[in-house]
Amino acid sequence: MFAAELLKIRSMPAPRLTLIITLALVVVSAVIVVVIGPEGSASKAYYEVPDLVAQVIIAIGAIVLGAWIFGLEFSSKTLRLAATVQPSRQQLVLVKLLSAVLLLIAYVVGVMAITLLLEAILASVGSVAFPFGQQLDNALSAGVEALLWGVFAFGLALLFRSYTAGLVATLVLALGVDTGLQQIPTVGKYSLGSAASSVGDAITGDAATLALGVALLAVAAWLIVVIGAGAARFITRDLK
Amino acid sequence: MSTLRPVASSVLSFDSVTKSYGSRNAVDGLGFEVSERSVTGLLGANGAGKSTTMKLLLGLAAPNSGQIELFGARQGTAAFVDAVRRTGSHIELPALYERATARQNIEIQCAGFGIGRRDPKIDAVLETVGLSSRSSDKVKSFSLGMRQRMSLALALVHEPELVVLDEPINGLDPEGVVEMRELIRSLPARGMTALVSSHVLDEIERTVDEIVIIREGKLIAEGPIASIITTSGIVLRVPAGNGDAALAALSAAGVTATAFENGEIRAETGDQPGSVIAKLLADAGVYPDELRPQTADLESVFLDLTASGEGES
Numbered sequence: 001m002f003a004a005e006l007l008k009i010r011s012m013p014a015p016r017l018t019l020i021i022t023l024a025l026v027v028v029s030a031v032i033v034v035v036i037g038p039e040g041s042a043s044k045a046y047y048e049v050p051d052l053v054a055q056v057i058i059a060i061g062a063i064v065l066g067a068w069i070f071g072l073e074f075s076s077k078t079l080r081l082a083a084t085v086q087p088s089r090q091q092l093v094l095v096k097l098l099s100a101v102l103l104l105i106a107y108v109v110g111v112m113a114i115t116l117l118l119e120a121i122l123a124s125v126g127s128v129a130f131p132f133g134q135q136l137d138n139a140l141s142a143g144v145e146a147l148l149w150g151v152f153a154f155g156l157a158l159l160f161r162s163y164t165a166g167l168v169a170t171l172v173l174a175l176g177v178d179t180g181l182q183q184i185p186t187v188g189k190y191s192l193g194s195a196a197s198s199v200g201d202a203i204t205g206d207a208a209t210l211a212l213g214v215a216l217l218a219v220a221a222w223l224i225v226v227i228g229a230g231a232a233r234f235i236t237r238d239l240k
Numbered sequence: 241m242s243t244l245r246p247v248a249s250s251v252l253s254f255d256s257v258t259k260s261y262g263s264r265n266a267v268d269g270l271g272f273e274v275s276e277r278s279v280t281g282l283l284g285a286n287g288a289g290k291s292t293t294m295k296l297l298l299g300l301a302a303p304n305s306g307q308i309e310l311f312g313a314r315q316g317t318a319a320f321v322d323a324v325r326r327t328g329s330h331i332e333l334p335a336l337y338e339r340a341t342a343r344q345n346i347e348i349q350c351a352g353f354g355i356g357r358r359d360p361k362i363d364a365v366l367e368t369v370g371l372s373s374r375s376s377d378k379v380k381s382f383s384l385g386m387r388q389r390m391s392l393a394l395a396l397v398h399e400p401e402l403v404v405l406d407e408p409i410n411g412l413d414p415e416g417v418v419e420m421r422e423l424i425r426s427l428p429a430r431g432m433t434a435l436v437s438s439h440v441l442d443e444i445e446r447t448v449d450e451i452v453i454i455r456e457g458k459l460i461a462e463g464p465i466a467s468i469i470t471t472s473g474i475v476l477r478v479p480a481g482n483g484d485a486a487l488a489a490l491s492a493a494g495v496t497a498t499a500f501e502n503g504e505i506r507a508e509t510g511d512q513p514g515s516v517i518a519k520l521l522a523d524a525g526v527y528p529d530e531l532r533p534q535t536a537d538l539e540s541v542f543l544d545l546t547a548s549g550e551g552e553s
Contacts, residue, residue: 004351011344012337078335080300081394085352087299087324238301 005099029053046126047119055142066150069100071163108143141200158230257306266292268457277428281448289457328400334391338380353398384411445538477530489524
């Protein structure tokens with residue numbers, strides 16, 4: 001069953017397109033930096049601009065891919081097929097979740113590795129020192145946050161039984177609602193965005209809103225609630 | 241109408257199965273069996289519960305009450321999950337990965353059953369459904385008929401013991417219909433059992449060994465097709481000018497007969513053999529040019545059975 005999921009990832013254009021678009025945007029940002037040229041010589045902007053673009057795009061790309069893993073079956077109405085190949089719904093959810101995590105890790109690591117290489121080249125072009133260790137930490141931090149949002153998107157697509165609904169709901173939460181949640185006194189710091197940022201900050205060594213242990217617990221709680229609710233709905237309800 | 245058959249050879253059985261959606265019973269106390277290595281037709285009007293029945297037997301929907309056994313495994317048990325993997329199915333519209341090629345769709349299905357990408361079964365099933373030349377094309381470019389063929393390929397490629405096909409000839413051209421019929425008819429010889437639903441009764445009549453007819457989720461007839469489509473009379477042709485004499489002789493013998501403009505006379509002879517009618521006519525000086533049993537077709541039987549209960553609660 002797991003082999004079938006890997007084959008879907010290889011055969012369908014969505015994962016490839018997401019990777020290509022992500023890298024294209026990072027490369028475009030790099031070209032713009034080189035063509036326009038940052039102000040002042042030896043500017044950090046040579047590598048910081050593509051880094052920033054990669055951090056934003058990789059989060060969106062991870063959400064697209066996370067929602068796609070189950071959303072593919074809903075949008076192409078192939079869930080009946082998948083559920084007769086693997087009639088145990090619990091196992092089907094687990095296999096899909098594992099596939100999502102592996103796909104997201106491959107995507108994040110691939111994009112970040114290429115972005116780091118590009119940043120090093122740009123730093124050389126701009127004749128600035130490239131702080132590899134610091135940029136690697138930034139990449140890991142952004143990658144982990146993207147991974148968490150991707151897994152969350154997986155859960156929402158499963159819960160809503162729709163690729164589009166899962167994707168849009170996660171984007172709205174990540175890009176808007178979560179910021180609002182963070183403004184709520186006392187509990188706002190436990191929002192998924194805040195907790196994920198705290199996990200990222202622990203990697204870079206920046207000051208975090210939550211301690212790493214608490215942040216991990218908050219993230220786990222968000223993921224367990226959403227994926228658990230989606231899985232419960234998927235396991236107990238009839239398939240159309 | 242129902243016929244008792246040995247239960248030992250049954251691969252699938254429904255026993256008093258009910259499935260409700262809200263206050264409506266899509267399947268209502270349904271009970272039937274499917275014999276091993278048979279081709280069984282599941283018939284019913286729109287909304288009779290055919291697709292729900294198929295979803296129930298595949299574990300895609302759970303019954304509210306009653307028991308379903310698939311290869312001896314009861315629904316709701318771990319063994320039932322394994323039993324579902326011994327089936328291949330095509331339910332309602334073909335479910336395919338549109339942006340993948342025909343071959344990739346089959347490879348994905350095979351991977352789920354531990355069959356490798358280079359296994360000869362893949363080429364064989366593409367050949368069987370007539371899609372070898374289009375195996376590299378994306379499914380999104382396929383016509384409905386080609387999608388039906390693809391869906392059938394997915395149902396067959398892992399060589400399941402029970403093949404469940406819902407409206408398999410939808411969208412097929414006449415040549416495709418004949419190929420599909422021959423393919424379904426060949427399944428028992430390959431060790432498979434088939435459960436097929438279709439609205440095209442003429443095609444079902446030519447394809448299946450046994451039929452299960454349901455109306456409003458309830459069983460109204462089950463058994464070998466030959467026992468359900470019974471001989472109900474005799475059709476005869478008599479030389480020109482002898483029609484009235486033949487009708488008079490049949491009427492005198494208490495046989496209801498009707499003459500048609502095409503020269504045929506249809507006689508409701510009940511259990512009387514054709515030889516008795518031939519003698520009766522000969523005694524009246526009428527020698528028929530043709531005399532054959534009048535067989536009710538599946539369509540008339542189906543319409544009879546499904547209409548007879550209308551208005552019942």
